[in-house]
Amino acid sequence: MNTMRIMILGGDGFCGWATALHLSSLGHEITIVDNLSRRRIDHDLGVESLTPIASLEQRVERWYMEMGERIEIVTINVARDIKALHQLISHTNPGAIIHFAQQRAAPFSMKTMRHKMYTIDNNVNATHNVLAILADLKSDTHLIHLGTMGVYGYGSTDGEILPEGYLQVVPTRGPRSDDIFGPPREIRYPTNPGSVYHMTKCLDAEMFAYYAKNDHLRITDLHQGIVWGTMTDPMLMHEELINRFDYDGDYGTVLNRFIVQGAIGYPLTVHGTGGQTRAFIHIRDSVRCIELALENPPQRGERVKIFNQMTETHRVYDLARHCADLTGADMQMVDNPRNEAAANTLNVDNHSFIDLGLKPTLLNDALINEVHDIVDRFKSRIDTTKIPCTSRWVK
Amino acid sequence: MNTMRIMILGGDGFCGWATALHLSSLGHEITIVDNLSRRRIDHDLGVESLTPIASLEQRVERWYMEMGERIEIVTINVARDIKALHQLISHTNPGAIIHFAQQRAAPFSMKTMRHKMYTIDNNVNATHNVLAILADLKSDTHLIHLGTMGVYGYGSTDGEILPEGYLQVVPTRGPRSDDIFGPPREIRYPTNPGSVYHMTKCLDAEMFAYYAKNDHLRITDLHQGIVWGTMTDPMLMHEELINRFDYDGDYGTVLNRFIVQGAIGYPLTVHGTGGQTRAFIHIRDSVRCIELALENPPQRGERVKIFNQMTETHRVYDLARHCADLTGADMQMVDNPRNEAAANTLNVDNHSFIDLGLKPTLLNDALINEVHDIVDRFKSRIDTTKIPCTSRWVK
Numbered sequence: 001m002n003t004m005r006i007m008i009l010g011g012d013g014f015c016g017w018a019t020a021l022h023l024s025s026l027g028h029e030i031t032i033v034d035n036l037s038r039r040r041i042d043h044d045l046g047v048e049s050l051t052p053i054a055s056l057e058q059r060v061e062r063w064y065m066e067m068g069e070r071i072e073i074v075t076i077n078v079a080r081d082i083k084a085l086h087q088l089i090s091h092t093n094p095g096a097i098i099h100f101a102q103q104r105a106a107p108f109s110m111k112t113m114r115h116k117m118y119t120i121d122n123n124v125n126a127t128h129n130v131l132a133i134l135a136d137l138k139s140d141t142h143l144i145h146l147g148t149m150g151v152y153g154y155g156s157t158d159g160e161i162l163p164e165g166y167l168q169v170v171p172t173r174g175p176r177s178d179d180i181f182g183p184p185r186e187i188r189y190p191t192n193p194g195s196v197y198h199m200t201k202c203l204d205a206e207m208f209a210y211y212a213k214n215d216h217l218r219i220t221d222l223h224q225g226i227v228w229g230t231m232t233d234p235m236l237m238h239e240e241l242i243n244r245f246d247y248d249g250d251y252g253t254v255l256n257r258f259i260v261q262g263a264i265g266y267p268l269t270v271h272g273t274g275g276q277t278r279a280f281i282h283i284r285d286s287v288r289c290i291e292l293a294l295e296n297p298p299q300r301g302e303r304v305k306i307f308n309q310m311t312e313t314h315r316v317y318d319l320a321r322h323c324a325d326l327t328g329a330d331m332q333m334v335d336n337p338r339n340e341a342a343a344n345t346l347n348v349d350n351h352s353f354i355d356l357g358l359k360p361t362l363l364n365d366a367l368i369n370e371v372h373d374i375v376d377r378f379k380s381r382i383d384t385t386k387i388p389c390t391s392r393w394v395k
Numbered sequence: 396m397n398t399m400r401i402m403i404l405g406g407d408g409f410c411g412w413a414t415a416l417h418l419s420s421l422g423h424e425i426t427i428v429d430n431l432s433r434r435r436i437d438h439d440l441g442v443e444s445l446t447p448i449a450s451l452e453q454r455v456e457r458w459y460m461e462m463g464e465r466i467e468i469v470t471i472n473v474a475r476d477i478k479a480l481h482q483l484i485s486h487t488n489p490g491a492i493i494h495f496a497q498q499r500a501a502p503f504s505m506k507t508m509r510h511k512m513y514t515i516d517n518n519v520n521a522t523h524n525v526l527a528i529l530a531d532l533k534s535d536t537h538l539i540h541l542g543t544m545g546v547y548g549y550g551s552t553d554g555e556i557l558p559e560g561y562l563q564v565v566p567t568r569g570p571r572s573d574d575i576f577g578p579p580r581e582i583r584y585p586t587n588p589g590s591v592y593h594m595t596k597c598l599d600a601e602m603f604a605y606y607a608k609n610d611h612l613r614i615t616d617l618h619q620g621i622v623w624g625t626m627t628d629p630m631l632m633h634e635e636l637i638n639r640f641d642y643d644g645d646y647g648t649v650l651n652r653f654i655v656q657g658a659i660g661y662p663l664t665v666h667g668t669g670g671q672t673r674a675f676i677h678i679r680d681s682v683r684c685i686e687l688a689l690e691n692p693p694q695r696g697e698r699v700k701i702f703n704q705m706t707e708t709h710r711v712y713d714l715a716r717h718c719a720d721l722t723g724a725d726m727q728m729v730d731n732p733r734n735e736a737a738a739n740t741l742n743v744d745n746h747s748f749i750d751l752g753l754k755p756t757l758l759n760d761a762l763i764n765e766v767h768d769i770v771d772r773f774k775s776r777i778d779t780t781k782i783p784c785t786s787r788w789v790k
Contacts, residue, residue, distance in 0.1 A: 082512060113531040117477060120523045121516075124598070128515045136508040138790075160566070160577050169564035171555070175579050177572030182555050184570050187585045191601060199605045203519070203598050206586060210594050214734050214788060339609050393609060395533075 001295045003027040004095030007088075009078050009130070011071075012056045013038045014244050015146060015227060015286060016100040021234035021241065022287035023294075024069045031092060032056070033085075033101070035077040037122075038244075041108070047251075047386045049244035050260065050378050051230065062240035079125040086133050089141070096142040096294055097134075101126045102200065106150070107337065107391035108250040109197035116196045123200035128207055135215040142297040144220045144290060145208065147201045149279045149310060149348065151223060153192025161347045163189060165221070165306025194340055195393065208304045216300040220293045225279030225310030225348075227286050228255040229367060230374055243283070245374065247382065249389035255280060257387070258320055259368060262327030263375040264382060271389070272336030274317025275343025279310035282361040292356045308350045311360035326368060339393035396690045398422040399490030402483075404473050404525070406466075407451045408433045409639050410541060410622060410681060411495040416629035416636065417682035418689075419464045426487060427451070428480075428496070430472040432517075433639075436503070442646075442781045444639035445655065445773050446625065457635040474520040481528050484536070491537040491689055492529075496521045497595065501545070502732065502786035503645040504592035511591045518595035523602055530610040537692040539615045539685060540603070542596045544674045544705060544743065546618060548587025556742045558584060560616070560701025589735055590788065603699045611695040615688045620674030620705030620743075622681050623650040624762060625769055638678070640769065642777065644784035650675060652782070653715055654763060657722030658770040659777060666784070667731030669712025670738025674705035677756040687751045703745045706755035721763060734788035 006023055010016040011032030024030045034056065042048055054062065060071040076084050078101040089097070102123040103109060109119040127145070134141055152162050167189045171182040188209065193199040204221070211217045235241045246252045247260040261268045281289070289309045298305045324331050336342075354360075361367070401418055405411040406427030419425045429451065437443055449457065455466040471479050473496040484492070497518040498504060504514040522540070529536055547557050562584045566577040583604065588594040599616070606612045630636045641647045642655040656663045676684070684704045693700045719726050731737075749755075756762070 082509070086508075113481075113527045114477075116527045116530075117520075117524060120527075120602075121520055124519050125512075125516055129512060132508045132511045132515075135511075168567050168569075169582075170567050170570075170575070172563050172565050172579055174563075177575065180565070180572065184567055185585070187564075187582070190580070190582045191604075193601075193605055196605070199601060202601050206588075206594060206597050206601065207515075209586075210588055210591070 003029065005029045005031065005092055007031045007033055007092065007094040007097045008100065009033045009097060009126070010100030010102065012036060013100055013104070014246065015283070017059070018232045018243055018283055018287050019098060019290050020071055021063065022232055022291065024063065024071055025067065025234050026291065031072040031074060031094070032060070033074050033076050033078060033088065035075060045248065045250060047248045047383065048381065050247050050375065050381055051242045051245045052378065052381070053242060053244050054240040058240050062238050066237045078129060079122045082129055085129060086136070089133050089139070090137055094141055096144060097130060098290060099127065099130060099143060099145045103197065105251045106195035106197040107389050110195050110391045110393055111250070119196050119200060124203055127204045131207055131211045131217065134217050135211055140218065140300065142218045142220065142294070144293050145204060145222065147204060147221045147223045148198060149223050149225050149308065150194055150198035151191050151202045151205060152189055153194060159345060159347060161349050162308065163349050164308050164352055165189060165223070165304070194338065212302070212304045218298050218300055218302070220298065220305040220307065222289065222293060222307050222309040224286065225281045226253050226255065227281055227283050228253065229283040229371055230256070231370070232284050232287055248386040250391065254278065254316060255319055256371065258323040259371045260375050260382065261387065262323045262329040263372050264379050264384070265329055266384060266387060267330040267332035268320045268324050269332055269334050269388065270317060270320045271334060271338065273342045274315065274320060274333070276316045276340065277313050277344055277346040278316060279313050279346060279348050280363065281310045282367065285311055285358060285361045288358060289353050292353055292358060296356060307352045308348050309353065310348055310350055312362055313346045313348060314363065323368070326365065337389050337392050398424065400424045400426065400487055402426045402428055402487065402489040402492045403495065404428045404492060404521070405495030405497065407431060408495055408499070409641065410678070412454070413627045413638055413678055413682050414493060414685050415466060416458065417627060417686065419458065419466055420462065420629045421686065426467040426469060426489065428469050428471050428473060428483065430470060440643065440645060442643040442778065443776065445642050445770065445776055446637045446640045447773065447776070448637060448639050449635040453635050457633050461632045473524060474517045477524055480524060481531070484528050484534070485532055489536055491539060492525060493685060494522065494525060494538060494540045498592065500646045501590035501592040502784050505590050505786045505788055506645070514591050514595060519598055522599045526602055526606045526612065529612050530606055535613065535695065537613045537615065537689070539688050540599060540617065542599060542616045542618045543593060544618050544620050544703065545589055545593035546586050546597050546600060547584055548589060554740060554742060556744050557703065558744050559703050559747055560584060560618070560699070589733060607697070607699045613693050613695055613697070615693065615700040615702065617684065617688060617702050617704040619681065620676045621648050621650065622676055622678050623648065624678040624766055625651070626765070627679050627682055643781040645786065649673065649711060650714055651766065653718040654766045655770050655777065656782065657718045657724040658767050659774050659779070660724055661779060661782060662725040662727035663715045663719050664783065665712060665715045665726055665728050666733065668737045669710065669715060669728070671711045671735065672708050672739055672741040673711060674708050674741060674743050675758070676705045677762065680706055680753065680756045683753060684748050687748055687753060691751060702747045703743050704748065705743055705745055707757055708741045708743060709758070718763070721760065732784050732787050
C-alpha cells in the first residue's frame with residue numbers, strides 16, 4: 001500500500017510501541033502521541049516492566065540509528081490537551097490515527113472508586129476528543145481503535161458464535177416464530193462488559209456509531225482478545241527497542257503471567273475454577289491485524305467496521321496446566337476477584353482478518369519458550385509481592 | 396409514602412426546581428446540589444430566562460417563608476467535586492437521588508467542537524461519579540435519572556411501538572422464520588441518538604446497566620419527552636418561586652417556543668418540513684411521574700427500570716399551525732439545523748406511568764393560554780435576536 005503519515009495515540013505502551021515499530025518498518029511516517037501515563041501508573045503502583053524499557057526518546061533515537069527512520073514524538077494528554085491535539089491533527093493531517101490512548105487494565109479500573117473515575121474520565125474523553133476534532137476538521141482520516149472482545153461479555157453458554165460487531169435480529173413477543181412482530185434489523189451486538197474498563201470500550205462503540213452516522217467519519221473498531229508474547233521482529237535489533245512486559249496483578253495478562261510464574265517457580269494463580277474461556281492473539285498477529293485494518297478502511301458514510309482481532313480461544317485452566325507442565329511449577333486455585341460466571345464457552349467469528357490474509361500465530365511451545373527466555377533473562381527484576389491480583393470486583 | 400431525604404442534583408434547573416418544590420410540598424426533606432452551571436451558560440450565551448428567576452438562595456428562603464419547609468442547598472460540581480459529593484452522599488445517606496445534573500440542550504451540544512466536548516465530559520462524569528460513589532458506599536439509595544425519548548432516535552416509520560427500554564429479539568440470518576438461529580433474548584432497545592446531547596443519555600444507559608449488574612444499584616431511568624409549560628402549583632404561591640422559561644434557539648423547546656413566538660407576533664419557526672413527530676409531557680406531569688417513580692423503586696439486583704415519561708405525540712407542523720391559529724401569528728419554514736429524516740411517525744408505550752396512576756395533562760387551549768399569559772407578562776424581556784437556532788448538526 002501507499003505509505004502515509006500515521007499518528008499513534010498511546011504509542012509508548014505495550015501494543016502502541018509494537019505497532020509504531022511495525023508500521024515504521026513498512027515505511028509509514030509515524031508520529032507517536034503519548035503523555036507517558038502508563039509509566040506513571042507503574043510508578044504509582046510501585047511496579048516496573050519485567051523488561052527494562054528505555055525512555056521514549058531513547059527508543060526512537062535507537063530506531064533511527066538502526067533503521068534510519070524518524071519516529072516523531074509529541075507529548076500530549078489526549079483526554080485533556082484539546083488545543084494541542086487539534087493543532088497537531090490539523091497540521092499533520094494524518095492518513096490514519098491509531099488510538100491506544102486509554103487506561104487498558106480491567107483490574108486497575110476496579111481497584112477503588114477513584115480508579116473507576118479515572119478510567120471513565122480518561123478513556124471517554126480521549127476517544128471523544130479525537131472524534132470531535134476529526135468532525136470539526138471534516139477529516140477523511142481513518143480512525144482505528146483498539147477495543148476488546150470483552151464488550152460482548154463472556155456469558156455465552158449456548159454455543160452461539162460472537163459475530164464481528166453486528167447481529168441481525170427480529171423483535172418477538174415469545175419463543176414461537178409467529179410471535180415475531182416486526183421486520184429484521186441489524187443491531188450492534190448487545191454489550192455486556194465485565195468491568196469499568198471493558199465498559200469504556202462499549203461507550204466508545206456508541207460514540208463511534210454516532211460520529212460515523214452524523215459526520216461520516218471513517219472508523220474501524222478492533223475487538224481484540226488477550227494479547228500474549230512480548231517481542232516483534234523490529235525489537236530484536238537492539239535492546240533499547242525492547243517492549244514492556246507486565247506481570248503484576250493489575251496490568252499483567254493471563255498467559256504472560258503464567259509464563260512468568262512458571263519461570264520463577266511461583267505457583268500459577270488460577271482465578272476461580274479456571275473454567276473461563278478467553279480469546280487470545282500473539283503480539284505479532286496484533287500488529288499485523290492493524291496493518292490489515294489500515295489497508296482496508298471503511299468509506300465515508302459507511303458504518304463502523306468492526307473486526308474480531310483474535311486467533312484462538314483457550315480455557316484458563318488448560319493454559320495454566322500446560323504452562324505448569326512445561327515448567328514444573330505448581331498451580332494454585334485462588335478466589336476469583338472478578339464478578340463473572342465460573343465457566344463459559346466462547347466461539348468467535350474472526351473471518352474478516354483471515355479473509356484479508358492473516359496467518360494466525362497459534363499457541364505453541366516454541367513461542368511460549370521465547371517468552372520464557374525473556375522472563376528468564378530479566379527475572380531478577382521481578383517483585384513477587386506484585387504478582388497477586390488485589391483488585392476485587394465486589395468488595 | 397414515607398417521606399425521606401431526597402437529593403436533587405441540578406435542582407436549580409427547569410425540571411429540577413419544579414421537582415424540588417413538588418417533592419418538598421409532599422413532605423420530603425430536599426437537598427439541592429447544583430453548581431449553577433445553567434445560569435452561567437445563559438450568561439455565556441447572552442440570554443436570560445424569559446421569566447425573571449430569583450437566586451437559588453432567594454428561592455429556598457421564599458419557600459421557607461411560604462411553606463415552613465427548609466430546602467438545603469449545596470454548591471457542588473457533580474462532574475468534578477468528587478470528594479465533596481462523596482462526603483455529602485455518605486453523610487446524608489438519601490433515600491433517593493434525582494439526577495438532572497447534565498447539560499440538557501441538543502442544539503447547545505452541537506454548537507462547536509468545544510460544546511460537544513463539554514457536554515460529553517460533564518454529562519458522562521456526572522453520571523459516573525454518582526454511580527461509583529453509590530457503589531463505593533454499597534448504597535441502597537434509589538437513583539432516578541432524567542433521560543430522553545431521544546435515545547431511541549426518531550426514525551420509526553413502520554408504526555412499531557417504542558417499548559419502555561427493553562425489547563425481546565431473536566437472532567436471524569434473514570427474513571424467514573426458519574432463518575432464526577438462537578433463543579430469544581432481551582436487549583436494551585437499540586440506541587440511535589440524534590445529537591451529542593442525546594448520545595450522552597445512551598452512554599448513561601450503558602453505565603446504569605453495568606452498575607445495576609455488578610453492584611446491584613437501584614436505578615430508574617426516565618425517558619422523557621419534550622417538556623412544555625412552565626409553572627407547577629407550588630410556584631404560584633410567590634413570584635420568587637417562578638420557574639425559568641427558555642425561549643432561545645439553544646435551550647428553548649419546540650412547543651414553548653411556538654407560544655412565545657405567537658405571543659410577540661414573531662413568525663413561528665418550523666424547522667424543515669415540520670413533519671417530525673415528537674413526544675411531549677407537561678411540566679406538571681413530569682414532576683408527578685418523578686413522584687411515581689420514587690414510590691416504585693427497583694429492588695437491589697433488579698435490572699434498571701426504564702419508563703417512557705411522555706403523555707402524547709404531536710407533529711411539529713401541527714403544533715405550529717395550532718399556535719399560529721390561536722395567536723394570529725405567521726409561520727415560517729426554515730432550514731432544519733438537525734441531521735434527521737424530514738418526517739417520522741412515533742408510537743410510544745407509556746403504560747407504566749399510566750398503570751401507576753398518572754392522569755395525563757393533555758395539550759389544550761387553556762394550558763396553552765396559561766403559558767401565553769406568562770409570556771405576555773414578561774415579553775418585554777425577550778431578545779428576538781436570540782430566537783433563531785444557530786447551531787448546525789453538520790456544518
